[in-house]
Amino acid sequence: MININSNNILKGWDRNTIAEKIANDLPHGAYVNLGIGMPELVSQYIKDDREIIYHSENGLLGMGPSPNENEIDYDLINAGKKPVTILPGGSFCHHADSFSMIRGGHIDYCVLGAMEISVKGDLANWSTGKGIPAVGGAMDLVAGAKNVFVMTQHLTKEGKSKLVKECSLPLTGANVVSRVYSDYAVMQITDIGFKVLQLNTNITLDYLKSVTEGNVYQ
């Protein structure tokens, strides 16, 4: 297990920069599910040269931004149970139809947070093993979406690496992650390890290797 002294943790991209990198990698016309929390930032960085359709697993396709205070409709919420809007060309469906979009491979990209990602593409992001277990739609998304992007800090605040050889926490899915966007690097999961697609200019490959379990290569 890699555990860096928290004084030695290097500073990487901030979350907005990571969100922008993901936004630039989503192609025109993609159907995308953004996980609750940090991944929601991605939608703010979509350029005008593309139109992206957002899916929310509670039966909403074509999700728009948050409403103004006076336009809140408690029957129009997202998977995080927050009020949202619907854009022209959007539609509603029931839960079995909504998860057919996911399970059936119709969602091109989902972007999720992580607790641990293994070098084989295993993801743990639903349970610390403590407290009341609650999975929501995470297991369906990672099993069904065509591309699973993980948006995460490379190290925990305590300096523990989230990129590991084997996840120690309960899995959300095995061999499901396509790509990891951390504050240090963008890495594709391949059969032979984490392939670095882009490296933060503050970070050397040696440092990246020192804070990442499993094979890291460029």
Add this chain to the structure above:
Amino acid sequence: MININSNNILKGWDRNTIAEKIANDLPHGAYVNLGIGMPELVSQYIKDDREIIYHSENGLLGMGPSPNENEIDYDLINAGKKPVTILPGGSFCHHADSFSMIRGGHIDYCVLGAMEISVKGDLANWSTGKGIPAVGGAMDLVAGAKNVFVMTQHLTKEGKSKLVKECSLPLTGANVVSRVYSDYAVMQITDIGFKVLQLNTNITLDYLKSVTEGNVYQ
């Protein structure tokens, strides 16, 4: 195999009388699928003391009677591909939803024709074993509907009994028929045979037994 000389075939109820008997046995509020052909007559004999909702497996609930010539809509047809109408309170759905109504046990009664019915409740009505095989929704209906009523002549024109110990033709379903309405009698299928609920006044129990394979009892 029972084969009556066609000169000795007794006359039973006509098809309208059989249809009326079935109509009287469908309770108020029932959801009913009437097979193409003779069973369609049943809807003409529903009394005013009850409302019946008709399902057509091509995605139509609340089917009404045939339209006038000038009201035909080729997008509003029944399972027999004939133009029909829809009544107030009716609805359209897609084929998977329509057959969910059938397979899920939501159709209270279906009424079908028969080539052979066995004493165990097996039904053969989709294939003579010759020609181009074509099953349509018959197998789904007999497997899914809560009650499967068969409306049939007791004997073929050639004097062969349709009520047999074992079907010789390819089955539509095994152990699926609830009740047989023939021109001679109304019979419930039970664990011990054909239980006669009503006998045509022209027909003696002995004659009925002589034209029916398997146990017949009152």
Add this chain to the structure above:
Amino acid sequence: MQINKVKEKMTDLLSDVFDGATIMVGGFGEAGSPIELLHGLIDHGAKNLTIIANNAGNGNVGLGALIGQKQVKKVICSFPRSPKGITFADQYNKGEIELEVVPQGTLAERIRAAGAGIPGFYTATAVGTPLAEGKEEKIFNGKKYILEEALHADFALIKAEVSDRYGNLVYNKTARNFNPIMSMAAKNTLVQAKEIVQPNFTNPEHVITPGIFVQKIIEVKEPIIETIAIEEGLTYP
């Protein structure tokens, strides 16, 4: 005689509910959650209920209140945590209530399967995770899937926007969620609708839940809004 599934009194709507029943509760978060039916169920008093829902209640209204009254022995859901989900958390931490956690899409599909007469189906969801433990596996085209079985219920409590006397339902926006599939999966589907209209007003193209899936309906013109109710400190009873 005309079909009319509309009841005037909540007690008539809930008259068949029995101790030990399995009850599906529509809604995702507060959207589409049949709060008035759940309060009716508190008045009814049925005990040892198994609840199938996406969540396990929030605050002390609706499902949260029903659990608070100790009428529930088990919850089958995907996400039993809510910001103010105190009643479930309390009883869970004391070991007083059972929990079966099911991935949300698998939960939806198991419910739909029950309604569609499918006793079991295969899915890749949860393969390789703790939620697949003990489940039958099968390979299709070189990929591993697990067998999931249909989830049936004795009753479904459904919130709709509009109904007619046949029980043809439409929903409002994301309040649709689990309601249509639960309507299919329960022996008795009991509906609260904001408005009951004449059948002539139900457009056959727009019906989401056809009346065949509905047994009883009651009009609840101005249902409680959970967020506001919790903010205002409402508890039931």
Add this chain to the structure above:
Amino acid sequence: MQINKVKEKMTDLLSDVFDGATIMVGGFGEAGSPIELLHGLIDHGAKNLTIIANNAGNGNVGLGALIGQKQVKKVICSFPRSPKGITFADQYNKGEIELEVVPQGTLAERIRAAGAGIPGFYTATAVGTPLAEGKEEKIFNGKKYILEEALHADFALIKAEVSDRYGNLVYNKTARNFNPIMSMAAKNTLVQAKEIVQPNFTNPEHVITPGIFVQKIIEVKEPIIETIAIEEGLTYP
């Protein structure tokens, strides 16, 4: 840049179709049958096609005509007999075309399963009949079921009433039938719509096929009505 799936030319709509493709064809009888797309497919000329549909064509228009052109090697359907279904019957009787007969509800559910990512499911339909031969059996609660597998396709040819540029579709009456589930099950869903409207005009509550399931759309304002076309003796090409 805006998403726009609308094509002006039939050749653009069908450009990706290849010899040996598996193609779903919407419709039940003539209702919802994409006759113009099928005629486009005749002009395209792809051969050795496997067709998944409820029927096997009627007369010498649409699917009947495509089969007449000997472009089809196999039909998977529930009911290949039609009053004027001459082209299929001819080739079937000569052993020139393969047939897989599937019960209609199983056909619908296998198509829906493909769209929903379910590789297989169990059903009681056909148990004990010749159509269950060779299928895996399983007992649930003491009752026998057979395993049925998902039916996927490379293309689906769909007829809709209205579409927008995203491919949000609504259908007319019983022309809905297989179209929504086939839209889900194919890699490429190609749609003919009588009218293409601005997205502002698609009511999000009334969309039957959401655009996520649609790849290309073409407007066909006045599609051929099969019954009338056959009466008038139309043949294609």
